Amino acid sequence: MQNTRPEQRTIRFHVSRFHPENERGPYVQSYEVPVHEGMTVLDGLHSIKDNLDSTLVWRSSCRMGVCGSCGMLLNGRPGLACTTQILKIATTSLTVAPLPNFAIIRDLVPDLSSMFDKHRLVRPYVIRTDEAEIHDPSGEFYQSAEELEHYLQFTYCIKCGCCMAACPTLATDARYLGPMPLTAAERYNADTRDGGQQERAKVTGSSPGAIRCHYAGECSRVCPKGVDPAKAVQLLKRRLVLDYLHLARKSEPCKKLKGAGSGMRMPNIVAAPAHTVETIPAAPGELSILK
Amino acid sequence: MAAARQENRIGLWGWLGGGRWGIERYAYSLHRLTGLAVLFYFLLHIVVTSLRARGIYLWTGGGFFHKPVFRFGEYLVFAAFAYHACNGIRLVLVELGVAIGKPIEPVFPYKTSLRVQRPLLIAVMIVALILLAAGGYSGLTQ
């Protein structure tokens, strides 16, 4: 009979630890973890916390590659702890460290706020002049399946920050907006419902913007969702260049769905929910990176 | 009390090492290094030529500029320039959206634009190598 027992092995986890009230900088602590096939790095961390050291701290939530909170440096490469199987990347030992290019809050928890500040700067939402239509729509905006494909790939981003940790430009230039925010900008620029490209270009076309990227491609290589941020950043650059040279094709944000229902309030459209975030940009210090 | 944060920026190591990285990243690092090298050469060039105004001619006779080590240095500058120019052409093309493909549906295992542009990278590297060989040959036969 075929042996179906999963492979079991002991893997030495070298985990980066840091306590903010501790005078010392980060140090490495090692744990022997029994690992069986199919176990993810996140499972391994849970096993450490349950059985070996309850003080270990990390950030995770969905454990299925959706929430974007468990980005870590696994054997020197940024990735999601919950979608990376231990035995796929380790034979005897595994180093786990917080995502670089972000300050460390504690142990494996990076401070992602610099990324979210930059994300907010690029205004990652549909911008239109007929704003009333967004808050109280009278019908659907027309967008073909083909137009959707111009940006669909970039919508899969879960804001995990792995690309930001992998980017060599960001490693030496903290002001660079970075692959995630620039991808978000391109995602909305390429959306036919949007008319905010000029608005965003003030940020994406500025000195810490897209031109800082030299296509090292590391962001695309590590992205756990196949978003291909390097592609988005290059498409964004192309957009900026064509716009600068006045070669861009004139396009208006798309209109309401033609045909039945156009211009009429459909009975089944629910009212937009109340605002849950402040209007953007929020903090006054935020724009300082553009100076 | 605001809790202490530990800075964790990779710095220059981010250009040079520290992981299982792809060829485009090494192309990137070399591009930056050669760019800085050529810039440094230009500055040096300005200094040396401006010395002429003070009556100092460094390149006449059997001076330092005719020593083999300087000739080799010149070749390195040429090599840096050839690489930077060829790779720069690739970057300009890629930045104009050439050879990276259209946005696709991300289906595991993911394919990235890097694979699409890889032939371009190989082509420009071949051109750079040809330039290096030609430059080296003409340097040796002069």
Ligand code: SF4
């Ligand atoms: S682009 Fe990819 S790696 Fe970057 S934040 Fe989004 S999902 Fe994460």
Ligand code: SF4
């Ligand atoms: S392609 Fe651009 S954004 Fe992506 S890692 Fe390289 S330099 Fe950073």
Ligand code: FES
């Ligand atoms: S825990 Fe949500 S992405 Fe890993």
